[in-house]
Amino acid sequence: MTLAIFDLDNTLLAGDSDYLWGEFLVERGIVDGKAYKLENDRFYQDYKAGRLDIFEFQRFSLRPLRDNTMENLLDWRREFLESKILPIISPQSRQLVEKHRNAGDTLLIITATNAFVTSPIAQQFGIDHLIATEPERLDGHYTGEVEGEPSFKQGKVNRLRDWLHDHQEDLRGSWFYSDSHNDLPLLETVEHPVAVNPDEILSGIARERNWRILQLHG
Incomplete structure (x- = not known):
């Protein structure tokens, strides 16, 4: 079967779920608001500039998973999905996924955002296959570390x-x-790379290489 692979943040979603999860934690008073927001903003700017240290960021973003009970985390995640994620899933994104589903393609989301945050989002699209950064768990509790290789860049x-x-x-x-x-390493690996609402750098590369450019949001 043909494989249709989707990035999640700012591609299928009209926003970044990792960044929004941090904003949600600040708004709910779950983390130290001012300090956490400053770090969250810094990491997001580093990501957009292409200089993100993924391991440093993951240690930061996984700390709330380590420091809270699974019961609370699941409650917060449900609230986060309803308040922050569902409003940024556009009809155009759902239509794109359904186009590939109707063609009989195998659907896969691949994202650097951790699996705790992204697994219910993949379910919203009816996509069973998800490659996400995996938070390490021991005895049913998150350790705050990454298991294996983060799904970022190469x-x-x-x-x-x-x-x-x-x-x-x-x-x-x-x-x-x-x-x-x-995501250039993966875009250069597939047969049909598509730039979706691309950032400035990707937009220029896509035009130079005659890649398809798709506007799903705004």
């Missing part, structure tokens, strides 16, 4: 190759939709 390609091997799939006819120049 890590997306590496994690996808492992997934292809495990699922006996290949990249013949494959599609990948992304907004970010951070």
